[in-house]
Amino acid sequence: MAKPRAQRELAQNLLKKQGIMRLLELREAGVTAATMSRMERAGEVIRLSRGVYQLPDADLDPNHSLAEAAKRVPKGIVCLVSALAFHGLTDQLPPKVWMAIGPKDWAPQRSGAGIRIVRFTDSLLREGIETHVIEGVSVKVFGVAKTVADCFRHRGKVGLSVAIEGLQEALRQRKATPAEIARQAEKGGVSTVVRPYLEALTANA
Template sequence: METLQPKDASRLGMSKSSLYRAAHAGEYDRIARGIYRPADAPAADWDWIEAATRRPDATICLTSALAYHDLTDTIPDALDIAIPRGARIPATGAAIAWHSFAKDTFDLGRDTIPIPGSELRIGIYSPERTIADAFRLRGDLGYELGRDALREWLRHGGKPAQLIAIATRLPRTKQPILQALDLLT
């Protein structure tokens, strides 16, 4: 089902005020400030929808991406979203932790996936990129997160050459990953 913003209401033949009235009448659910969905739309993750609507380049990263790829048992308390460094961090009502990643490596290992129950797509980093980021940001995330994700990734048949190829392009990443691979294999 379609996600609406007041600026898009005219496309459906309604004014902004008629969209607000329809939302007040229960025909549309208000996901966040300025974001609406039809009340009969299938269930969807509203945090993902808000992130993708506010920033088309929003990319699920770090603990949230590890959880999506089933590489950690850690349940993130907020949706981790990466945007290019220097981009404006939008105001959101959802539990979203915004992270600024370098512009020159932002697209490295990035893909898009559909948001279930929605017509929107959101970016997500590959398992290899996410593990590399966990090692790169180990001081903030904790040393165990990357190591445990790497262990699980190897158990699922991950190829170390693919991980090293990405780690080589990110700062402070290759050496710790090589050491962890040496210990785990």
């Protein structure tokens, strides 16, 4: 095991490269939990949430909360209102990051970083995933067409007006075609809900 000073330098170099890291990742690289605690007390690192660290002078991306959420919920995929906001399809800034996980996946019990968990079936969890790098972190986000369909599927949670806004903006900004949205709506079992809005918006185009 490397000496504490060497561990501190290793931790700083790793965090400079990767932006945000979990304690598990740091420990696998040879940095102990005790070293991270000492660095936190000395102000050399910031503990964003339990077991998640970042350098204090790190440049924060506008989507910083998504990177932090991805570290806290490694199997999670950014979804619903948070995915709409990421794609520029709503003016809403959700106070919590909406994350989709599988029916049996682990979820943090206390979402100190502001995470709202939504459980998706395994088949719907595999559809339309994009990967974006935010502050050095690989963040999985559902694509535009999938997100719009999901908002209609979860309209009871996000509100029908939010789902309609997402649909309007996706078409207006040409970030998804009507066919792509219709296909995702069918896969999500909401084609009969989405179709009237889709037809009305495309008829007016």
